[in-house]
Amino acid sequence: TDLVQMQSKVARRNVELSLLNEIHKVVMRTRNLKTVIRKMLVLLGDFIGAKYCGVYLIDHAMKDAALIDSLGLPVLMKKRVLHIPLADNSAFAKIARSRHTFVMEEEMPGHQGGTPDIRKDVGITRTIGTVFRTGSNRDYMAIFGLPEATSVDPEIRRFFDTAARQFGMAIDRVELLDAL
DSSP, X not given: OHHXXXXXXXXXXXXXXXXXXXXXXXXXXXXXXXXXXXXXXXXXXXXXXOSEEEEEEEOTTSSEEEEEEEESOOHHHHHHTSEEEOOTTSHHHHHHXXXXXXXXXXXXXXXXXXXXXXXXXXXXXXXXXXXXXXXXXXXXXXXXXXXXXXXXOHHXXXXXXXXXXXXXHHHHHHHHHHHO
8 A cells, every 4th residue: 555655646746747847838938928827727727627717916905806817717707706805804815915825615705895705606616726926026816716526635735835936937037028
């Protein structure tokens, strides 16, 4: 059984390394912010089997997060999540301030003036996301909706922290190239 566990761990690490290699390719080859964000959503979403995903830009006052891009969201649902209010004690405000990978499994109906929890409406029960800061001091939040059967173990959270740093570096590079 130890051998099987080790083989499983090696296989998972190989998948993670392969994904980090793909992320590195995006970082080095892509010069358009929208393309970087889209490719990252696809890579990370496929890695965890996400049904829906999106990236938000968090305003400097931490009062609002605005959707920059998403994958898989129906148009009517997309309208409901264009902005996420970050009231002082809302779950998303706490997540935005933490700048770590998070997993939400419980319902969050009508959290502090925000829109009601839409996860039930779109058929997801878990949400994994990560918050990261770029060199230009912009905060971003990437959110991935997972179907019911998907579980999120601590190794996935660890990997998401690593991937978020790479995501931030890709956005930094595009912003620097734009500035030049």
